[in-house]
Amino acid sequence: MHKIFIRSFVSSLVLLFTLTVAAIAKDVKAAFVYIGPTGDHGWTYQHDVGRKAVEAAGFKTTYVEGVPESADAERVLRQLANSGHDIIFTTSFGYMNPTNKVAKEFPNVKFEHATGYKREHANVSTYAARFYEGRTILGTIAGTMTKSNVIGYVASFPIPEVIRGINSFTLAAQKVNPNIKTKIVWAFTWYDPGKEAEAAKALIDQGADVIAQHTDSTAIVQMAEKAGVYAFGQASDMDKFAPKAVLTSVENNWGPYYVDRVKAVANGTWNQKDTWHGIGDGMVVISDLDSQMPADLRSKVKKLQADLASGKVHSFTGPIYDQKGNLMVAEGKTADDGMLAGMMTYVKGVEGDIPK
């Protein structure tokens, strides 16, 4: 009798343990809130690729696409937090305040906000990628491939993220070709194929023979393909949309981070963090280099990529001057993260003014 009791006790303990482990491993549910449609082939598309990686790792996921940054965001977040999701990724800057507001009401749910800076509660983390490292690569390619020495750049909004990209791109292009000029057109949108195509056309008409973009649609590379100039894919590998024009793309690779964070919730090791990963951590990925690029440029880019990853090369290494010739970063120094986070001045060689 006694033995039977112990045996059943032990076996029920074992059963309980396996059930708990199984429950922890399987029951974590992740939710993703997207600003655009999953088929944009840019920003949202890549976040959804990341979500699929979480699914592949054995977790359940939910997503809501096309959530405006208006009063609606808060309701969607609350509904997700209320319906059994343990971790919620909010993938646009405009969700910052709603994310923090809802996080306060649901202390047991983890919130991960992309590209923001507010972490008002212990259950809110922020994450972003050092896209500017990728733009150092693009600048190097653009500076080498241009014949007109005019490089076009379609920008979205005058915020530090975008200014930083323009600067990093221009600095790298100048390094290989001191005569280049970067012309900017502000599209004032993240995703509007019509406007983006118009912006690209305006730049091509002004003599640009390489077009870079900091907006999300494939309209720009397609316009470049039509006009016979070079371009770079944004967020995802856009080669298939414009095989002749696209030299390479900078891909946003969120999957590893997402899987990591969801696993951390499952293991109970999730903690508040501010993540800013670049090429080295694999959050920024450079697509295949097009064979139109000379072989020596390709090997140069490969080396640069490795050096950026290892930290041997920094995108913002002095001396760096602003448009008026004032020293921004002294010789031998590199810009720190604080300076990068608030960067709102153009470096020398960028044409025009930042819209104010």
Add this chain to the structure above:
Amino acid sequence: MIKIVKRDQPSRAIFFFTPVLAIFLTLVAGGLIFFILGFKPFEALKFFFIVPIADKYGFSELLLKATPLCLIAIGLSFCFKSNNWNIGAEGQLTFGAIVSGGVALLFYEQEGFYILPIVILAGAIGGMLYASIPAILKTYFNTNEILVSLMLVYVSKLILDYLVVGPWSNPEGFNFPETRQFSDSAKLPLLFEGLRIHAGIFLALAAVVISWFVFYKTYLGFQMKVSGFSLKTAKYAGYKGKKMIILVFLISGACAGLAGVGEITGPIGQLHREISPDYGFTAIIVAFLGRLHPVGIIFASLVVAITYLGAETAQIFMQIPKYTGQVFQGMILFFLLASDYLLFFKIKFIGLKK
């Protein structure tokens, strides 16, 4: 045999019946679409139309969503009744929000009971100013108000972009495109603890009552109605057409401006680029679905509001693409316009003689 006969007079019963018919047809067609997409139609419709408002929170969100739609649609009904096609309520909303947000930012870090009324008034004035542009151009330069009011929507959004990116952006906000958060004195009070429904709903209800009174109890309402039926008759009767055009645009602009105030001083609490998910355009559907009648508009705003909430719920629980919400809004308008055919024609079943 079926025969289609023109009615001598548009049927009044049909006039109020077709919106119901349109909603019914939308549900049937929606169910069919869900079925084709491979979802269980009844389950999908349940998640679309019942689950989102099944609890107190959901219902409060429905009212929150319906408030701006109702307010704008009431304003638009003044225009539409009198043959003025104001398509730019979204712009009037945006400009109202800009003016009222600017005032709210002036009072940043100040407290006082007098702040909120000024902020609200500023929004109404902003909306009126913006609506006066198409109105004045129409009355004095004979421009087409549809084009002018629509184009001004994009202008207003660019002004908002400029302000939140530049001069009004939060100095502590790392140059992100948003303003400071408004102080509590500049925000509409919440009606219940833990819910987002705010005092703005009273503005909408007041608009409903006032519009009913104006439409059915005043000379102005009568003039609007006559102008709506026939501009020539109105002219012959000696109505001052220009004055009325400007007045209905001002009323409409004020309502849209107030809807903007409700969003930014209610759930949002600041100005940023996206203050309205196109309420100004969706309210056009609401106005027609409600037959330009104040009570009809209340019901219509609730029906259209639920398509927004339902689309979110359906995606969260059933992975139905969220954009089906817009498909539903489109279908409602389509079926409404299509069933209006019955207003002017009747279908007669004539038995075949054997």
